[in-house]
Amino acid sequence: MITLPKAITFDCYGTLIDWESGIQHFFAQRLAAHHLQGLDPRVLQQHWEEMQFVAIQQQYRPYRQVLRETMRMTLDSWRIPYTEQDLEEFAHAMGRWPPFPDTQQALLELQKLTKTVLLTNTDDEIIAQTQRTLGVTFDDIITAQQVGAYKPSHKGFLLARHRLGLPVSEIWHAGFGFKYDIVPATELGYTTVWVNRQGQARPMNVHETFLVGDLRTLLYVVKGMAAEM
16 A cells, blocks of 8 residues: 655656756757767767666766766767866766756645655765755755665665665655666665656566656645545
8 A cells, every 4th residue: 555655765867957958968069069960969868878877887986987987988989079178067067957847846845745855876065066956955865975886776775764764665766767766666665756757668667656747746646645644
């Protein structure tokens, strides 16, 4: 039986923060700077993300290092010119990427009903900058830096559960990245919310508990359950 959560752990980038647009903007700038045509920033972003997913499952390295390394590999593979300064700018831009329009208000409303925790594949310094950008204070923040591993590792989920002091039956996990979030949370027995903002096709035969297109819809789900109590 699904019950009203006492806490919801949230992925951040792609779920709360519009990181797809941030990454695509970086590629668009590189293409424009070198007058390159015929390349789609969205395709480049998806290629970069595939490289990043492989990289984060290897030995743990700080996330800015991962960002630099994977962006270098992507630009090299597409033969797009760049400088070391370009890589540095990309590695330091993440904390400034804006939230989706519904993020802040939906989180503030959810916080009236449940605890909210960030469970994010980044470093403490980057997420501190992002939290200022969001303008929301969370009950806790768990980073890959703190656990020495990136999702889909279970380590962050287990640390969040330990800090909350709650059984998995009382925690929901919400995220956009299916492989990063929905799969490991399902393996651990969470009630899962796939925040499928981009309308992606299901990548594998794993099923979330709730499918929503944005955070406002998740808020309606939680409010509806609270009203029935």
